[in-house]
Amino acid sequence: MTEELLTVAAVARRIGVAPATLRTWDRRYGLGPSTHEAGEHRRYHSGDLAKLIFMRRLITTGVSPSDAAARAKNHVGAVSVEQLTDDFAVREELVDSIHRASKILDRAFVEDAIRKDIKEFGVIATWTEVIVPVLYLVGEEWEATGKGIEVEHMLSEILKRILSEGINFIKSPVNSQPVLLASVGEELHSLAIHALAAALAEKNIECFFLGPRTPLEAISTMVKRSAPPAIFLWAQLQENGAEKFFKDIPAVRPAPRLVLGGPGWSECDLRNVVHAQDLTHACAEIERAVGL
Numbered sequence: 001m002t003e004e005l006l007t008v009a010a011v012a013r014r015i016g017v018a019p020a021t022l023r024t025w026d027r028r029y030g031l032g033p034s035t036h037e038a039g040e041h042r043r044y045h046s047g048d049l050a051k052l053i054f055m056r057r058l059i060t061t062g063v064s065p066s067d068a069a070a071r072a073k074n075h076v077g078a079v080s081v082e083q084l085t086d087d088f089a090v091r092e093e094l095v096d097s098i099h100r101a102s103k104i105l106d107r108a109f110v111e112d113a114i115r116k117d118i119k120e121f122g123v124i125a126t127w128t129e130v131i132v133p134v135l136y137l138v139g140e141e142w143e144a145t146g147k148g149i150e151v152e153h154m155l156s157e158i159l160k161r162i163l164s165e166g167i168n169f170i171k172s173p174v175n176s177q178p179v180l181l182a183s184v185g186e187e188l189h190s191l192a193i194h195a196l197a198a199a200l201a202e203k204n205i206e207c208f209f210l211g212p213r214t215p216l217e218a219i220s221t222m223v224k225r226s227a228p229p230a231i232f233l234w235a236q237l238q239e240n241g242a243e244k245f246f247k248d249i250p251a252v253r254p255a256p257r258l259v260l261g262g263p264g265w266s267e268c269d270l271r272n273v274v275h276a277q278d279l280t281h282a283c284a285e286i287e288r289a290v291g292l
Contacts, residue, residue, distance in 0.1 A: 005043035005044065005045055006043065006044045006045075006049065007042070007043065007044075008022050008023070008042050008044075011044050011048075011049060011052060014049065014053075015049075015052055015053050015056050017056060017104075022052070025052070025055065025065075025069065026042075028065075028069075029065070029066070029069035029070075029073075030069075030073070031048075031051060031052060031055060031069055031072060031073065032048075033045075033048055034047065034048055047076070050075065050076070051072045051073065051075050052072070054068075054071070054072045054075040055068045055069055055071075055072035056104075056106075057101075057106070057109055058071060058072065060097055060100045060101045060104070060106060060109060061093075061097040061100075062093060062096065062097060062100075091129045091130060092133075094113065094117065094130055095129075095130055095133045095134055095137070097109075097113065098110055098113055098114070098130065098134050099134050099137045099138065101113070102134065102138065102151050102154065102155055103148070103151055105150075105151070105154060107154065107158060110155070110158055111158055111162065114126065114130070114131070114158070114159070114162055115162060117130055118162070118198075122199075122202060123163070123195060123198045123199040123202055123279075124199050124279050124280055124283065127195045127199070127279055128278065128279060128280070131159060131195070134155070135152075135155065135191075138151050138152050138155060139152065156191060159191055159194065159195075160190075160191065160194050163191075163194040163195055163197070163198040164194060164197075164198070166198055166201045166202065167197050167198060167201045167207070167209070169201070170201055170204055170205075170206050172204065173204055173205060173206035174203070174204045174205060174290060174291075174292060175205055175206055175229055175290040175291075177226055177227055177228055177229055178206045178207050178208045178226060178228060179200065179205060179206070179207045179208070179228055179229060179230045179231070179232065179286055179289070179290070180207070180208050180210065180219070180222055180223065180226070180228040180230070180231045180232070180256075181193045181196060181197055181207050181208065181209050181210065181232045181234075182209075182210035182211065182214035182218075182219055182231075182232075182233055182234070183210075183211065183212040183213065183214060183233075183234045183235070183236075183240075184214055184216075184219070184233050184234070184235055184240055184241070184242070184245045185213070185214075185215070185235070185239070185240035185241075185242060185245070186213055186239075186240055187212055187213060187214075187234065187235055187236055187237065187240040187264070188212045188213060189212070189234070189236040189237075189262075190211055190212040190234070192234050192236075192261060192262065192279070193209065193211070193232065193234050193261075194209075195279055196232060196261070196279060196282055196283070197209050199279060199283050200283060200286060203283070203287065203292065205286065205287070205290055205292075208222060208226060208228065210222065216244055216245055216248060216249075219231070219233075219245065219249060220248070220249055220250050223249050223250050223252055223256070224250050224252065227252045227253075227254075227256070228256050229254070229256055229257065229286075229289045229290050230256055230257040230258075230259060230285070230286045230289035230290065231246075231249070231256045231257070231258050231259065232259045232260075232261060232276075232282060232286065233245055233246060233258075233259075233260050233261070234260075234261045234262045234264075235260070235261075235262045235263075235264025235265055236262045236263065236264055237264050238263070238264050238266060238267060239264075240264050241260075241262070241264030241265040241266070241267070241268055242268075243268045243269060246258050246260065246273050256289070257274065257285060257286070257288070257289035258272070258273040258274065259273070259274045259275075259276050259282055259285045259286060260273055260274065260275045260276065261275075261276045261282055
């Protein structure tokens, strides 16, 4: 079968750069079509594409274009995240790399980098040291320029998918009754409870995940039916952090430990509940509730 050859425009779309950038890389670094002849339109084959993807991802991680081109010329085959992230000396470099990759919508790099970091360091460390700083940078840029909302949405969907992957593989949970997790009221922000569920799954703690915009009726029904050992309620916005969500929950025995997360509870009377300061704190409180 004859291999499909790609135009400059097609390659530019696939790797997320402008066609003019490809022409510059060809002219300046010799990273053009390997079979291009004078007078013909440029056509790239799969080996050329692999080299260009490798160069683009190296630049994403902070390597200079000239150094990236030198390494890309010798590259053969597919690109693995290990080739691109093993040299990060500090966490800030990984954060910057994922942020840059997000801005050019390089889903593959973002997913691979986050999965690799979770595998090596665990959910809590990756959430605290990598994911939250990346989300902060994306949000800060959007507030300053009004641009990048598509980046935030892409990141959110990637993170939800990655964080949910390990939740369904708990074979022998340490808790007889699942912990209850929910974002309350009209709260649409749910990344934090995805992260909490994933972090608890690493400890074999099973959860009922109710997700965003959970009304009090749903929480109350779940409490009566499942008697959870702990309840975690998330409110990012103050208008969603109403006291009814933890004061009007039905009484069950044994009484569940109530843990709140997020800045939305700042105006509430928080006596008799725990307001977790971060993911580590929330996990520790839930571990105590299930007897770990």
